[in-house]
Amino acid sequence: MTDLKLSVLDLFPVSEGMTPGEALEQSLQLAELADASGYTRYWVAEHHNTETFISSATEILIGQAAQRTRRMRVGSGGIMLPNHSPLKVAENFLTLNALFPGRIDLGLGRAPGTDGRTALALRRAPDALATDDFGAQIAMLQAFGGEAEWPGTSLFSTVQAHPQGQLPPLYILGSSLYGAELAGKLGRPYAFAYHFSGFDPCEALDTYRRHFRPSPYLAEPYAILGVNAVAAPTQAEAQELSLSSAALALGIASGRRGPLMNPADARQWLEQMEVTPQQMLKKAAIGSGEETWAQLQALAERTGAQELLVTTHVFDPVARRRSYELLAQAAVNCRP
Numbered sequence: 001m002t003d004l005k006l007s008v009l010d011l012f013p014v015s016e017g018m019t020p021g022e023a024l025e026q027s028l029q030l031a032e033l034a035d036a037s038g039y040t041r042y043w044v045a046e047h048h049n050t051e052t053f054i055s056s057a058t059e060i061l062i063g064q065a066a067q068r069t070r071r072m073r074v075g076s077g078g079i080m081l082p083n084h085s086p087l088k089v090a091e092n093f094l095t096l097n098a099l100f101p102g103r104i105d106l107g108l109g110r111a112p113g114t115d116g117r118t119a120l121a122l123r124r125a126p127d128a129l130a131t132d133d134f135g136a137q138i139a140m141l142q143a144f145g146g147e148a149e150w151p152g153t154s155l156f157s158t159v160q161a162h163p164q165g166q167l168p169p170l171y172i173l174g175s176s177l178y179g180a181e182l183a184g185k186l187g188r189p190y191a192f193a194y195h196f197s198g199f200d201p202c203e204a205l206d207t208y209r210r211h212f213r214p215s216p217y218l219a220e221p222y223a224i225l226g227v228n229a230v231a232a233p234t235q236a237e238a239q240e241l242s243l244s245s246a247a248l249a250l251g252i253a254s255g256r257r258g259p260l261m262n263p264a265d266a267r268q269w270l271e272q273m274e275v276t277p278q279q280m281l282k283k284a285a286i287g288s289g290e291e292t293w294a295q296l297q298a299l300a301e302r303t304g305a306q307e308l309l310v311t312t313h314v315f316d317p318v319a320r321r322r323s324y325e326l327l328a329q330a331a332v333n334c335r336p
Contacts, residue, residue, distance in 0.1 A: 004300050005307040006331055007041040008034045008324065009077050009226055011053040012061065015244075015260040015315045020054055024061075026317035028068055033321050035069035037328040040307065042069070043077030043107060049118040051258050052248065059092045066100040075105025077191065077226075077309065078173040081134060082110055083122040086141035090161035094145060097168045107191060108141075109173040110134035135182055142167070169217065171224070175199065180208040187215025191224035194283065194299075195311060201225060201303045209304075225305035228284040230312055231292040231326040232319065238286045239277070241323070243267050244315040245284065246277035253280075262315045289326030293334055296327075 010030060014023040031042050044061045047053040055061060058076055066074040079089055089106075096104045110132070142148035143156070145167040150157040172183035172190050175197035183190035190208045194201045205223045212221040230245060232238035240263050247266035250273060251258065261269065270277060285295035296308055312323045 003306075004297060004331075005040040006038075006328060007043065007224070007307060007309045008039050009043050009045060009309045009311040010055070011045045011047060011311065011313075012055040013053055013260055013313055014051065015317070016258075016262060016265075018259065023054055024064075026320075027061075028064055029317070030321050030324065031065040031074070032068055034324060034328075035072045037325055038332070039072055039324070039328065041073035041075065041105060041309075043075050043105065043309065045077050046080050046083070046109075048083075048122065049115060052251075052260065059096065062104070063096055063099065066096070066103060073103050073105050074100070075168065075171075076107045078107030078109040078171070080111055081108045081137045081141070083119065086137050087144045087156075087159065087161055090141050090145040090167065093168050094161055094163055094165050098163050098165055104168040105171060106168045107171040107173050108138060110179065111175070135186075138170070138172075138186070142170075174204070177204060177207045180204045181211045184208045184211030184221070185213055187213050187218050189218060189222040189224065191226060191309060192305075193226045194303075195226045195228045201299075201305075205303050205305065222307075223303070223305050224307040224309050225300065225303060226309045226311065227296060227299065228281065228312070229292050229296060229310050229323070229327060230284065230286045230314060231289045231323040231330070233288065233326070235287045235291060238288065238292070238323075241314040241316070241319055242281060242284065242286050243270070243277055245313045246270060246275075246280040248313050249280040250275055260313060260315050266315075289330035290334065292327055293330035297334075 010027050012027045034042050042065055044055050044058050046058040048056050062074055093106045143150045144161040147167050170188050172179055172188050174180055175193040176199055180190055192204045209221045230238050230242040232241055243263040243266040244260050247261045247269055285292045312320050314320045
């Protein structure tokens with residue numbers, strides 16, 4: 001796939017010993033590098049109540065990243081819509097789009113991006129946790145943003161989001177077949193979270209394409225695949241760096257919270273837990289820039305994805321930026 005696009009998914013990770021300010025700055029430096037390296041877009045993922053990722057103020061971080069870049073698109077990957085009022089999301093992204101016209105994306109997800117107790121704190125009512133009205137919330141967001149009409153009998157028919165203007169392009173995110181089907185029916189681009197989903201990516205993207213209906217926003221299906229990747233000058237170094245990612249994955253599975261471990265501590269903990277890095281990173285692309293690109297390209301060929309949204313969790317922020325740089329260079333060098 002010679003036209004395969006590469007993008008960045010950033011969760012604003014914190015490594016052991018980092019202050020929050022240092023972690024935020026390191027991710028913003030990654031946004032600058034991605035912009036200079038030719039990445040298509042840079043998305044920030046909403047997470048809450050975790051010491052590992054500090055992307056909870058997602059819209060603020062999107063604005064900061066957009067301010068420090070010039071070319072690529074910047075957006076959410078995603079805003080977890082059930083955590084928010086659709087009116088407030090419309091207001092936030094209309095404002096971002098007014099500040100950075102033509103460069104903002106609005107990716108929407110239905111998961112909480114956190115644990116149940118924190119989701120309750122965000123949504124404020126137990127009934128909101130049990131309600132699955134993602135499609136209706138998207139329709140409300142569009143109506144508040146002026147992209148769709150309210151029914152004449154709606155209580156909110158006189159309510160408009162300001163500043164008035166055009167909403168950024170909407171993307172539907174998902175880790176199951178529900179999101180794939182919904183994105184298809186809405187005629188929107190679909191981003192599948194392959195990097196943590198238990199579903200087969202081919203099945204998810206096939207479901208999306210099978211249910212796709214052309215819309216005023218998109219004539220043909222457009223599929224994005226979220227992937228884990230670690231690139232380094234050598235395979236051995238990439239494997240060493242990826243130990244932090246393996247420990248992170250094990251921590252998520254076992255309920256351990258905390259900043260990213262350095263590779264030495266990660267190796268020790270994995271050994272104590274009798275878990276190999278390969279067990280935790282079965283779906284990750286790891287190697288030199290060329291090796292990593294070849295693995296990702298093969299995945300795109302197999303699934304038919306048109307774009308890869310790459311997330312990289314390593315302890316050293318300099319090595320993280322280098323990983324993205326090596327991958328971008330390999331993608332350019334390997335194109336005919």
